[in-house]
Amino acid sequence: MIGAQPSETLSGNRLATRQLSRLVGTRIWTSRFLSREERDALGNAVVSTRSVGANTDLVRQGERADSLFIVADGWACRYTTTREGGRQFPALRVPGDVGNLDSLMFDRLDYGVRTLTQATIVTLPRDRMVALAAQHPGIGRTFTWLAPVENAILSIWALSLGRRSAKERLAHLLSELSVRLDAEDGNESSFAFPLTQEHIADTLGLTNIHINRTMQQLRSNGMIGTANRTMTLPDVQSLRDICGFDLSYLHIKPSPEAQLA
Amino acid sequence: MIGAQPSETLSGNRLATRQLSRLVGTRIWTSRFLSREERDALGNAVVSTRSVGANTDLVRQGERADSLFIVADGWACRYTTTREGGRQFPALRVPGDVGNLDSLMFDRLDYGVRTLTQATIVTLPRDRMVALAAQHPGIGRTFTWLAPVENAILSIWALSLGRRSAKERLAHLLSELSVRLDAEDGNESSFAFPLTQEHIADTLGLTNIHINRTMQQLRSNGMIGTANRTMTLPDVQSLRDICGFDLSYLHIKPSPEAQLA
DNA sequence: CGGTTCGTTGAGGCCCATCAATCTATGTGG
């Protein structure tokens, strides 16, 4: 919060540069729709960068959010719950993701956003971002790009939740995270993995106990390896074959047509 | 298709009026962000209105879509499938819904859009809509509004798929449709319901057989009544109580805050 | 070293899937 106002008036000063640097590499920063000056405009809109502990609500269910939260580092989730206490994550946030994109359009979110690990959160004022989106086509396009991407991912998650077995769901989630984290090197993949088995259960609509047993299955088949919070996928292709994983829904790389357009 | 070009040049002529009329009442027409002239611009962008049979693909899985399809009448769905043939609908389209909103941003959709009944489809050229969205703030805002609404609905569906019993899922779906179709009169509701039990199964991640048994349960409890393709909910509140339904996620009515903004 | 979180294991049972018919309604052609 300190340094927020100066960064707006003195472009290029030390504070602005430091704030800005926290956006580098995040998904709104690497958007292919942004011009250099639009990136500067985003960087100058940062009002705070703070570190928060695990299990911190960035937005509580049903509450108002005046800011857009960027998960610059650490993991977070969107969560929903039933009356009876059943929890379901409709989205996972990995480093670089926008936490509450929908807050740009909604005053209240019917779900919450919560950190799963200690995290670095970059805060951007909602009203300012709405104005920037209207003023800068590239910024507007970035936001309107991210929304359908979320939707596409959630659609595939629905397919998993509705029609795949526990083993397939787990293989699919790990295949997805491997791509989203850009962790693949040839047919191998390895990445920091802070999720507990209960987090995975809340993502896949299962119980932590069954996640445990399913992970053992994949482990004994040599499909995954876990050691000190690191996930290793020795054979990405085989893991993908288990669940019919096709990365196109992640829209990571622009399709050939999109480049022409 | 006939009359498409004239409708662009001769505003207010008979053809333009007829085309335009097919948009009246649809979700992009009733958007609260649109000015009168923006509605005219949308109406003039209509290139065809056609009737198609049930089980017609508007967009096939993984294929390109050059147009935005409005389901002016009839029902449709977004669908995804696993390799093994398991089907899951990540969205249902009721009369007035936009069929393939995401086509505005994506060249290829990783899911398909298919009619479930005979339907009236209004076609709007994609490139034209992108241009209109850029040119008219209200049109752009309408599209960027619809995307997170879809996302919010899908998030709640994920909660159902992951954490609710068959009975709760069915009660929740019917509660949702009752609101979306604006079919409620006090505590009662009644609406045309063309879905087969297999469609419901593909929506809720269950089998048609289990849907059948679950419907019988709700019927015998007096929670639903079905007769010649009409669904009757004699006691909406009790149905909602079964599943903890809260309509706020549908964002049908602007929240108090949104009106102030 | 006690507390807490997370992972692991076992026993038992239910919800829902699977397989296999039958029944009804609708439509179609002769």
Add this chain to the structure above:
DNA sequence: CCACATAGATTGATGGGCCTCAACGAACCG
């Protein structure tokens, strides 16, 4: 008007994948 085909709804029997309940083990930490 009937024979026939087809789609959709319904019913029964059986089984399995995952849940529930209840511990116990392991790692981390102040």
